[in-house]
Amino acid sequence: MVSVLSKTLCFGCEVQQVEHESAALGGLKAVFSVIVPPCLRSEGETITPLLYYLSGLTCTDQNFIQKAGACRAAAQHGVLIVAPDTSPRGAGVPGEDDAYDFGTGAGFYVNATAEAYRKHYRMYDYVTRELPQVVHEMFPVPAAAAAAAASSPKRPSSIFGHSMGGHGALVCALRNPGVYRSVSAFAPIAHPSACPWGQKAFQGYLGSVEAGRAEYDATELVRDAQRVRQCGWDTILIDQGAEDNFLHAGQLRPEDFVQAAESAGQSVTLRYQPGYDHSYFFIQTFVDAHIAFHAKRLHAQ
């Protein structure tokens, strides 16, 4: 059962905040937001595609909704955008609220295996399994469009994200070839097993950095030539602020990702944006370009 907590109009898009009980997160309430473009409200035979956005450390579903300014492009390109939270809330694990980069607000889009976290901290399953199902039930493909669709009557999907959410987007996409038509990221934590943020998360949620490197590290996943062939993306888009302090602190490591991707034959369009930092001012500046990037691939036949 889904309850709509709020509805607001922006550039013709209906912005809804939604709450539901999440099985993936061990029965806790989960909140996400959606940007519903005008075209979805009058769908005929054309299926409005779906774009997931994953946020970074300390964020809720609201940071992107309130600060990225994505509605104009969502309306223009006819894309339904879904922005989940970044962790379970209220799991009751001792110490989960103590640090900004672990626990609440920092789920890292993994399925935890460590005893204290494994019941609730399952953001990977939440994003890749449960959320798509909830969204599908909220916004079913109209019968006429489903009948006209040559293959699956599902909404074509793509995924993007920022920082920890950029890591999440790359990992969700790379682990599920054929599910996401395209992937892009703003300043992703691109090689988590080789940076302090990722090492802390993998150690805490999975028991070791090694376990994270094997399962949830985009740079390791993209090294696999067979995997990237199955994914079938012409390129992966990454925008990175050149004045991002986390880049200079070695937390992001986009070059490692590019090198690994190139060794597997996967093109990456990595753009350093001079003068930009890690904030939502940077995201707001380039969000239209990312939505256009995905829309082009989502609307292709």
Ligand SMILES: N[C@@H](CCC(=O)N[C@@H](CS)C(=O)NCC(=O)O)C(=O)O
């Ligand atoms: N609070 C942390 C930084 C956390 C941070 O920069 N979070 C980014 C994602 S990694 C963010 O989007 N913050 C929320 C916002 O800017 O609205 C610090 O002071 O070092």
